[in-house]
Amino acid sequence: MTREQAREAAGRLNVSRESWTRIEGFVDLLLTWQKRINLISPGTIPEIWERHVLDSLQLLHHLPPGTTAFADLGSGSGFPALPLAIASGAEAHLYESNGKKAAFLREALRQAGAKGTVHLTRLEDVPNQVLPHVQVVTARALAPLETLLGWAHPFLAQGATGLFHKGQDIDTELTQTAKSWKIRFRTHQSLTDSRAVILEVEEAARVRTDPVKDPGPG
Secondary structure (H helix, E strand, C coil): CCHHHHHHHHHHCCCCHHHHHHHHHHHHHHHHHHCCCCCCCHHHHHHHHHHHHHHHHHHHHHCCCCCCEEEEECCCCCCCHHHHHHHHCCEEEEEECCHHHHHHHHHHHHHHCCCEEEEECCHHHHHHCCCCCCCEEEEECCCCHHHHHHHHHHHHCCCCEEEEEECCCHHHHHHHHCCCEEEEEEEEECCCCCCCEEEEEEEEEECCCCCCCCCCCC
16 A cells, blocks of 8 residues: 555545644654664565554544543554544553653654653553553554453553454454453454454453362361
8 A cells, every 4th residue: 555545545534634744754753763673563664554554543433532542552663652643633641661662752742743641661560650541542463462451451440441453363362361351342343454353342350260268178
C-alpha cells in the first residue's frame, strides 16, 4: 500500500487531512530514528502504512464516546499510540521501559503536537504508581493475553476499556486466560489482517483459586 492509498483509507476512517499530515510527519521521524535504534521490524518497513499506521488507526472506531485520554502499554515505536492520539485528539499516556525508545516517543509527541506523557517504567511497577484517569488502555503485539491482562488490570479496574491487537491464536489465548481471569469481551475483525482481531475487554477479574484443604487424618 502506498502513502497515497493509505491517506485515502485513513479518510474513510474519518481522519482529517490535518491529522494525516501530522501522522505522515510522525512516520518520517520514525524512519529517521529507525536508522539508529530498532523501532519496528525492518521487514515491515515497506508495509508501514497498512501494517502499522492503518492498523493503529482502526482503533478510532472502537473508542468509547467521550474518550479524552488513553494509556498505551509497551509503546515502543509509537504504534498505535501516536496515530491514535493525533487523529482522536485524546491525551496519550505512553508506558515504555527502554530509555532510547522513550526518548523517541517524547520527540514524536513534541513534533506531532500531540497531547501526551511518556512514562519511563517497567509495566510490572505500574500498579505501585499514581495512575492517570483514562477511558481506554491499548497494547499492540506486546504479550500473551494472560500476561497482558495483569499489566492492564490497574486501568481496567478503574473502568477503562481494553483495546488489544491480537493475532490468529486469539482462541488459544482466551482458553488459556480463562484459567486465571474472568473477562467480559468482544472481538472485532481487523481491517488490515484477516487473521487478526481487535479484542475489546470490558471487564476483567482474577479467578479466585481456593487452596486445597488438608482433610487431616482419617
